[in-house]
Amino acid sequence: MIEIRDMSKWYGDFQVLSRINEVIHRGQTVVVCGPSGSGKSTLLRCINGLEPFQEGEVLVDGVSVSDPSTNLYKLRQKIGMVFQRFELYPHMTALQNITLAPLKVKKKTREEAGKKAMELLARVGIPDKADSFPANLSGGQQQRVAIARALAMEPEVMMFDEPTSALDPEMIKEVLDVMINLAKGGMTMVVVSHEMGFAREVADEIIFMDEGKIIERGTGEEFFKNPKSERTKDFLSKILI
Amino acid sequence: MGLGRISKKKWIYYPVTFYVNLIRNIPLILVIFWFYFVMPIIVGRPMDPFPSAVISFIVFEATYFGEILRAGFQSVSRDLIQAGYSTGLTYWQTTRYLLVPIAFRRMLPSMITQSIVTYQDTSLAFVIGLPELVRRTAIVDGLEVRSIQLFGFVAVVFFITCYLGSIVSRRFEVQRERGF
Ligand SMILES: Nc1ncnc2c1ncn2[C@@H]1O[C@H](COP(=O)(O)OP(=O)(O)OP(=O)(O)O)[C@@H](O)[C@H]1O
Ligand SMILES: [Mg+2]
Numbered sequence: 001m002i003e004i005r006d007m008s009k010w011y012g013d014f015q016v017l018s019r020i021n022e023v024i025h026r027g028q029t030v031v032v033c034g035p036s037g038s039g040k041s042t043l044l045r046c047i048n049g050l051e052p053f054q055e056g057e058v059l060v061d062g063v064s065v066s067d068p069s070t071n072l073y074k075l076r077q078k079i080g081m082v083f084q085r086f087e088l089y090p091h092m093t094a095l096q097n098i099t100l101a102p103l104k105v106k107k108k109t110r111e112e113a114g115k116k117a118m119e120l121l122a123r124v125g126i127p128d129k130a131d132s133f134p135a136n137l138s139g140g141q142q143q144r145v146a147i148a149r150a151l152a153m154e155p156e157v158m159m160f161d162e163p164t165s166a167l168d169p170e171m172i173k174e175v176l177d178v179m180i181n182l183a184k185g186g187m188t189m190v191v192v193s194h195e196m197g198f199a200r201e202v203a204d205e206i207i208f209m210d211e212g213k214i215i216e217r218g219t220g221e222e223f224f225k226n227p228k229s230e231r232t233k234d235f236l237s238k239i240l241i
Numbered sequence: 242m243g244l245g246r247i248s249k250k251k252w253i254y255y256p257v258t259f260y261v262n263l264i265r266n267i268p269l270i271l272v273i274f275w276f277y278f279v280m281p282i283i284v285g286r287p288m289d290p291f292p293s294a295v296i297s298f299i300v301f302e303a304t305y306f307g308e309i310l311r312a313g314f315q316s317v318s319r320d321l322i323q324a325g326y327s328t329g330l331t332y333w334q335t336t337r338y339l340l341v342p343i344a345f346r347r348m349l350p351s352m353i354t355q356s357i358v359t360y361q362d363t364s365l366a367f368v369i370g371l372p373e374l375v376r377r378t379a380i381v382d383g384l385e386v387r388s389i390q391l392f393g394f395v396a397v398v399f400f401i402t403c404y405l406g407s408i409v410s411r412r413f414e415v416q417r418e419r420g421f
Binding site: 044047048050073074076077080081083085087088089090092101104105146149150152153230 | 318322323324325326327328329330331333338339342343346386
């Protein structure tokens with residue numbers, strides 16, 4: 001589904017990502033962790049073409065992201081993205097947030113889009129919040145609307161960039177539960193997160209990044225039990241208090 | 242003006258920024274004087290007070306309104322725009338449905354406040370002999386010698402109009418505190 005080959009990216013002289021290789025198959029969930037500034041967010045943005053990269057290749061469903069003839073707008077419809085700070089449109093209700101892209105991009109009718117949005121709101125557990133503005137929702141509710149907004153485009157891949165790190169502890173679970181359901185429902189997911197409980201439960205692979213490189217990768221238990229590099233051990237000891 | 246200040250093109254950004262900083266650090270009254278007394282020397286013929294005052298106001302207020310626009314557009318975070326893109330919206334769709342409406346809602350209170358200030362500043366056109374409200378009052382005052390009532394009346398007119406304006410502005414600010 002996603003294939004990254006020898007991908008490198010620089011901001012000016014500063015190398016943010018260096019020679020990233022990764023294959024994510026359909027239906028897999030990959031969790032990416034690593035210290036701040038290691039390039040995790042940048043990696044996600046390179047996958048859906050929000051950031052250009054200078055070397056290597058990224059293929060999504062066989063389509064090259066960096067190929068100038070690729071229609072990035074079309075490609076992004078297949079890749080939902082959820083942000084750390086929710087990034088809901090503040091001037092629209094939850095329902096409008098969800099229906100904007102289906103209406104404007106997929107040219108669905110208002111009825112169709114509205115019906116689908118209500119289904120999604122029910123799926124993320126807040127069917128009664130359709131007409132609320134983001135400012136009147138809790139962080140956990142906002143993030144769930146953001147997930148519904150991404151799902152409304154019926155993406156084949158969902159990317160999450162630290163979806164719970166801006167949330168109060170009591171709201172983390174409600175968001176993680178939605179994500180766990182998605183993963184178990186067969187969605188292909190790339191999740192930047194330090195929620196190791198979540199990683200243990202659903203990750204097919206865990207990647208540890210530092211200074212723009214993938215330092216270590218492993219499947220759930222193996223990753224936690226026997227980290228090979230010192231850096232990973234050090235990092236894990238900090239987050240698994 | 243506002244767009245020039247967020248432009249990535251250096252040849253647009255620097256001249257506009259220079260101009261904005263120049264004008265913003267000069268009192269309005271001086272700009273009015275300039276246009277009325279200095280421009281005729283450059284152009285070679287005298288200017289009527291009215292067009293000259295209007296030009297001064299445009300030159301001066303454009304920089305302030307430009308700065309409000311800039312702040313408005315910059316208040317919309319890069320991530321929010323990227324959230325739009327990530328759902329497949331195009332550049333024009335994100336601009337039209339996200340950037341512009343959000344930015345305008347956020348700048349509305351300052352826009353109204355600045356409009357009030359501009360309106361009050363019209364009294365400065367007095368210095369080049371333009372008969373705006375205060376000046377007209379002074380003329381009537383010269384005829385009738387009832388200064389307190391007359392200028393009191395003018396103050397009341399200014400107060401009512403500006404107060405209404407600020408009420409409207411405050412309503413938008415309340416809305417904004419709710420998350421805009
Ligand atoms: N637009 C930019 N221009 C220049 N440097 C940038 C830009 N965006 C990010 N960087 C730098 O790239 C590096 C990687 O950033 P990135 O946001 O991908 O890290 P991250 O792993 O997501 O960190 P965090 O956990 O803090 O979110 C950082 O050192 C950051 O300062
Ligand atoms: Mg990040």
